[in-house]
Amino acid sequence: MIKMQHPEFETWYDGPHGSAGVSCADCHMPYTRMDGKKKVSSHHWHSPLKDIETACRQCHADKDADYLKSRVEYTxxxxxxxxxxxxxxxxxxxxxxxxxxxxxxxxxxxxxxxxxxxxxxxxxxxxxxxxxxxxxxxxxxxxxxxxxxxxxxxxxxxxxxxxxxxxxxxxxxxxxxxDVKNVVPPVRKHSRKLQQSAAHLASHPWLKYLPQLPASEQVWDGQTWVGKAPEPDF
Ligand code: HEC
Ligand code: HEC
The missing domain is CATH 1.20.140.10 (Butyryl-CoA Dehydrogenase, subunit A, domain 3)
Incomplete structure (x- = not known):
């Protein structure tokens, strides 16, 4: 398998904005005024939908913010x-x-x-x-x-x-x-703890490719440390 690594550039460059010469920074780092005076590029790299006025309406002044947002959401x-x-x-x-x-x-x-x-x-x-x-x-x-x-x-x-x-x-x-959801195993329910159980590994054809892990104490439940020893300091 080949892992794609966030192809924003490859997607944007021949799209409606990229081909018209609108850069990433035009939307993601629009000009703002510091102390109401000096003009600088915003360095808050976040969704432009958080500030449609400066990110989009600098060019699309003839459209209102709700309309612009609705076009993004439609796509x-x-x-x-x-x-x-x-x-x-x-x-x-x-x-x-x-x-x-x-x-x-x-x-x-x-x-x-x-x-x-x-x-x-x-x-x-x-x-x-x-x-x-x-x-x-x-x-x-x-x-x-x-x-x-x-x-x-x-x-x-x-x-x-x-x-x-x-x-x-x-x-x-x-x-x-x-339905493909019935063809594949319920991946989200799988865990290291379940992989220690022979019955679990026999419950679906895909799981038989996995080695059974030796029985051991569960130390994480999602993001929460549940081990007996003190939580390691990463
Ligand atoms: C015409 C304006 C525009 C241009 C130009 C643009 N983007 Fe975006 N970008 C957006 C919008 C709108 C979203 C969707 C935000 C959302 O869903 O909340 C977005 C989302 C993103 C996100 C996810 C951000 C988040 O908080 O969800 C990244 C990362 C990103 N763009 C990178 C880039 C890069 C890199 C370029 C240039 C190669 C680029 N964008 C060009 C408008 C633009
Ligand atoms: C620097 C100017 C500029 C900025 C900033 C900008 N746009 Fe655009 N936008 C354009 C140009 C140029 C086009 C191409 C069509 C045209 O010439 O009107 C376009 C086209 C669009 C279209 C039509 C796309 C299509 O499929 O034809 C939408 C929707 C749009 N912009 C939304 C946004 C939104 C939302 C933002 C802010 C996140 C944004 N634009 C920011 C210049 C800009």
Whole structure:
């Protein structure tokens, strides 16, 4: 897998603002007056929506703050909705490859080539999903590119499922069908403590790849220290 590292620049540069020459600093470090006199760039790097007057209305003086905010939120809502769908397709693609790896029925003659194709597309699907997921404006920096990238992600994930299906002559179809949330384990419930239990590791096909950890005292509950020894001073 390839980890995207916050592609704000790569998203912004050919979007509506980047292509028009509006820089990061124009929105994120707008000019403010110190003591009502000296003009300086704001160094509070936070959401421009906290101060739409200086961040946006320096250029969009003809629009009011509520309208501008609503346009940002409209894009973010649409982008986030499609992000969740691309995410589900990517999870299904991962599971298709796992199922095809484990498949013991009759494999296609070109099984290996098809599985190579499936794995490449899983990687692509996850990469394009992460391009939007790791970008911090939830689509606003470039709405068209965000949605296009998510569609590329879904296409790649679907191509992975398709290749894995062909590799197994459709043999994995039944196990892969239905709501993807029922196909994958409840990851959020998993913990180091549960990984010490054989019954937990037997409760879902994915968990059988994990080694059982030796029984040991639980020392953290979320962010809270619950160990018997004093909390370590980091
Ligand atoms: C046209 C104005 C504009 C430009 C130009 C712009 N941004 Fe943003 N940026 C925003 C808005 C609006 C958000 C969404 C804030 C929110 O959701 O609260 C945002 C969100 C972010 C965030 C997340 C901040 C947070 O507190 O949620 C980061 C980081 C960021 N932008 C970096 C950049 C970088 C780096 C560039 C240049 C490559 C850039 N932005 C260009 C308006 C802009
Ligand atoms: C330095 C000037 C400048 C700043 C600051 C700026 N914009 Fe823009 N904005 C533009 C330009 C230029 C365009 C391109 C369209 C145009 O020429 O009117 C644009 C376009 C837009 C569009 C239409 C985008 C589309 O998809 O066509 C929206 C929505 C928008 N801006 C919102 C914002 C918001 C919200 C902020 C503050 C976070 C902001 N802008 C800050 C100059 C600016």
């Amino acid at each position: 973010q809502k649409k982008t986030f909705g499609q992000l969740l769908k691309a995410q589900e397709s990517s999870v299904r693609a991962h599971e298709a490859v796992r199922l095809a790896d484990e498949f013991r029925g009759v494999r296609a003659a070109d099984y290996d080539a098809l599985m190579l194709k499936a794995r490449e597309n899983v990687r692509k699907g996850q990469f394009y999903w992460d391009f939007v997921s790791a970008e911090n404006s939830v689509g606003f920096h470039n709405p068209a590119k965000a949605l296009d990238t998510l569609l590329l992600s879904v296409e790649a994930s679907n191509a992975a499922v398709d290749a894995a299906m062909q590799a197994t002559g459709g043999g994995i179809g039944k196990a892969l069908a239905g």
